[in-house]
Amino acid sequence: MVFALxxxxxxxAPRPRLLAVLPPPASAWxxxxxxxxxxxxxxxxxxxxxxxxxxxxxxxxxxxxDRVTQGGGVxxxxxxxxxxxxxxxxxxxxxxxxxxxxxxxxxxxxxxAAKPGLLKKTQRQLYFVDxxxxxxxxxxxxxxxxxxxxxxxxxxxxxxGCGEDATISYLSFENASKKTRRYLNLGDLLYxxxxxxxxxxxxxxVCIDIYDQACGMGVLPPGGxxxxxxxxxxxxxxxxxxxxxLTMSQKVKYTLVVGMNGRVWVNTTHQKDTVAIMNCILxxxxxxxxxxxxxxxxxxxxxxx
Amino acid sequence: MKEVPLxxxxxTSLVSSIHAGLRYDxxxxxxxxxxxxxxxxxxxxxxxxxxxxxxxxxxxxxxVEPRPSRPNEGKLSIAVHLSPMAAPHLEPGRTNDIVxxxxxxxxxxxKESRCLDxxxxxxxxxxxxxxxxxxxxxxxxxxxxxxxxxxxxxxALRHFHRPDVTVEADGRVTVHTLEExxxxxTFMRKVPVCLTYAFFxxxxxxxxxxxxxxxxxxxxxxxxVVGLNPHGEITSLLFPGRxxxxxxxxxxxxxxxxxxxxxxxxxxxxxxxxxxxxxxTVSVKPRGYEVKNLRSDTDYNRWLIDQRVDKxxxxxxxxxxxxxxxxxxxxxxxxxxxxDSEDSDVNPPATxxxxxxGPSSHKKKxxxxxxxxxxxxxxxxxxxxxxxxxTAEDLL
Numbered sequence: 001m002v003f004a005l006x007x008x009x010x011x012x013a014p015r016p017r018l019l020a021v022l023p024p025p026a027s028a029w030x031x032x033x034x035x036x037x038x039x040x041x042x043x044x045x046x047x048x049x050x051x052x053x054x055x056x057x058x059x060x061x062x063x064x065x066d067r068v069t070q071g072g073g074v075x076x077x078x079x080x081x082x083x084x085x086x087x088x089x090x091x092x093x094x095x096x097x098x099x100x101x102x103x104x105x106x107x108x109x110x111x112x113a114a115k116p117g118l119l120k121k122t123q124r125q126l127y128f129v130d131x132x133x134x135x136x137x138x139x140x141x142x143x144x145x146x147x148x149x150x151x152x153x154x155x156x157x158x159x160x161g162c163g164e165d166a167t168i169s170y171l172s173f174e175n176a177s178k179k180t181r182r183y184l185n186l187g188d189l190l191y192x193x194x195x196x197x198x199x200x201x202x203x204x205x206v207c208i209d210i211y212d213q214a215c216g217m218g219v220l221p222p223g224g225x226x227x228x229x230x231x232x233x234x235x236x237x238x239x240x241x242x243x244x245x246l247t248m249s250q251k252v253k254y255t256l257v258v259g260m261n262g263r264v265w266v267n268t269t270h271q272k273d274t275v276a277i278m279n280c281i282l283x284x285x286x287x288x289x290x291x292x293x294x295x296x297x298x299x300x301x302x303x304x305x
Numbered sequence: 306m307k308e309v310p311l312x313x314x315x316x317t318s319l320v321s322s323i324h325a326g327l328r329y330d331x332x333x334x335x336x337x338x339x340x341x342x343x344x345x346x347x348x349x350x351x352x353x354x355x356x357x358x359x360x361x362x363x364x365x366x367x368x369v370e371p372r373p374s375r376p377n378e379g380k381l382s383i384a385v386h387l388s389p390m391a392a393p394h395l396e397p398g399r400t401n402d403i404v405x406x407x408x409x410x411x412x413x414x415x416k417e418s419r420c421l422d423x424x425x426x427x428x429x430x431x432x433x434x435x436x437x438x439x440x441x442x443x444x445x446x447x448x449x450x451x452x453x454x455x456x457x458x459x460x461a462l463r464h465f466h467r468p469d470v471t472v473e474a475d476g477r478v479t480v481h482t483l484e485e486x487x488x489x490x491t492f493m494r495k496v497p498v499c500l501t502y503a504f505f506x507x508x509x510x511x512x513x514x515x516x517x518x519x520x521x522x523x524x525x526x527x528x529x530v531v532g533l534n535p536h537g538e539i540t541s542l543l544f545p546g547r548x549x550x551x552x553x554x555x556x557x558x559x560x561x562x563x564x565x566x567x568x569x570x571x572x573x574x575x576x577x578x579x580x581x582x583x584x585x586t587v588s589v590k591p592r593g594y595e596v597k598n599l600r601s602d603t604d605y606n607r608w609l610i611d612q613r614v615d616k617x618x619x620x621x622x623x624x625x626x627x628x629x630x631x632x633x634x635x636x637x638x639x640x641x642x643x644x645d646s647e648d649s650d651v652n653p654p655a656t657x658x659x660x661x662x663g664p665s666s667h668k669k670k671x672x673x674x675x676x677x678x679x680x681x682x683x684x685x686x687x688x689x690x691x692x693x694x695x696t697a698e699d700l701l
Binding site for chain 1: 306309310311312313314316317321322327329330331603606607610613614616617620
């Protein structure tokens with residue numbers, strides 16, 4: 001349910017609900033130790049706001065004061081390079097409870113940086129490395145947009161923008177069986193979830209959830225525009241706290257699908273509006289979300305001329 | 306790494322939007338992206354940007370023996386380097402189609418057009434001549450590499466100064482360092498310009514688009530790369546792609562290219578002269594690369610966004626006061642600006658807010674495009690009015 005936020009659900013949801021951050025299910029955590037939590041990128045993004053402020057019941061949303069201070073309390077520690085030791089941590093001896101976000105690894109009682117960037121720390125002992133990156137590294141359970149490149153027996157090969165192509169079985173669509181199989185054309189766009197993603201195996205996509213429902217996934221309809229953004233921009237767009245999409249929707253009605261691999265698909269009724277929305281989102285690459293949000297309406301107006 | 310495949314969605318949406326008269330970056334069909342030229346501290350090092358495409362050209366020289374067939378001429382060698390830095394799917398060190406094509410364009414435009422006076426590079430006939438080596442490195446590939454490489458190379462060659470030499474009576478040659486004696490500029494008679502047109506077919510009708518971006522290059526049906534100079538000579542003509550075209554379309558493209566080439570050549574000449582005069586007054590030591598003048602993509606894109614918003618503001622003001630004199634004003638203002646912003650090639654975009662980049666050419670471009678698309682624009686404006694009404698109603 002939380003993950004569906006990436007798709008249309010985000011736009012159809014009424015505003016107050018958007019601000020509620022649901023704690024992800026425990027199984028979504030990549031690794032779980034007693035006092036040490038290692039988070040993958042998706043869970044990190046959903047958790048980050050919770051960890052910086054306070055946990056609150058999902059149905060109520062954050063209290064008013066939290067909305068103001070959200071994102072606050074983040075302290076930049078230093079610049080780290082891959083391999084740098086951040087701290088020593090032993091699950092048996094250390095009493096402190098810490099969270100490790102993306103870009104950090106815990107091995108042999110040592111926390112090391114795995115990416116170059118700015119090491120940041122929140123008040124609730126969440127450490128992560130803030131990096132800007134364009135190359136996608138597959139993570140299980142993430143939603144991505146792929147391009148069908150090849151038919152291969154009873155599976156299709158899909159390019160998801162990482163080093164290796166992903167595969168998708170023709171059975172992993174809603175209502176698909178051996179008799180009613182789904183035919184994909186080469187060059188089609190797929191919105192799906194990664195089932196298998198680790199460094200030793202090729203990634204595998206599915207277009208159904210655990211209840212065999214499509215839940216917004218599947219082949220994207222014809223029309224619309226596909227473009228690429230940096231990974232942090234893609235995460236910023238679907239950040240439930242970010243008002244950017246809602247600001248734009250005051251001007252144009254649109255459908256938007258964001259893949260965590262940095263691909264974004266937009267559709268509106270007019271080509272002109274679609275291109276305007278695209279350029280408006282691309283603006284996020286060059287400025288802070290707050291600034292972009294302030295400018296969004298004026299830029300949209302100018303582009304839709 | 307392999308190239309990302311092109312989806313059907315990307316292809317159809319770009320083509321349909323071109324058919325609807327709209328480019329993804331909101332340029333007019335015949336509008337070229339902004340050109341900036343930056344010179345390093347060394348003589349003959351120049352980085353050119355064309356929108357987000359970025360190319361670095363460096364000229365170096367050495368003394369070599371001349372060819373036996375041409376004993377009193379210097380040599381010029383051109384090498385194009387493409388690395389994964391330009392685009393991740395390009396492999397380093399291996400020649401591919403893009404490198405070959407660029408190499409060919411540069412060879413024809415610069416070497417075979419004989420725009421550079423090679424005889425002045427002779428030190429002693431049959432004994433020793435200067436060899437100029439031009440290294441062109443593509444730093445970022447965002448479409449239209451041919452134009453960008455040509456721009457950078459020409460500017461670098463014009464900017465280049467070689468050390469002075471004295472030949473003594475007994476045949477001894479002394480090469481003086483740059484500190485000892487004033488270096489000697491290369492003598493370039495003509496400024497070769499390269500211009501690219503992309504063609505999109507719509508049934509029988511052919512749509513011509515200038516200065517294609519990378520996305521447009523992947524989708525287009527065919528392309529025309531013309532190398533020419535403002536003196537009315539065509540130095541190269543490249544027409545790849547599987548498409549048929551009428552003679553008239555081709556000729557009109559070339560005719561338009563000649564008018565365009567003049568302004569581009571002026572920009573290059575102006576930029577080089579500005580830098581050289583500034584160098585004389587400040588007496589820059591020719592060593593290393595100065596980073597200060599480089600324009601960042603972020604600044605450029607922010608500037609573009611601001612420009613668009615400002616344009617919109619102007620139009621709103623026009624609608625409020627629909628007087629005929631007011632309507633003409635913005636274009637006149639645009640044409641007048643270049644005088645006071647000539648030095649802005651040197652300034653980083655952040656400091657001068659009004660027109661930070663490649664100003665004179667940019668303004669002229671606008672004027673031209675206005676003249677060329679005059680009839681189309683009127684139609685557009687009507688549509689725009691309808692649109693604005695619609696959006697206003699939607700908001701209510």
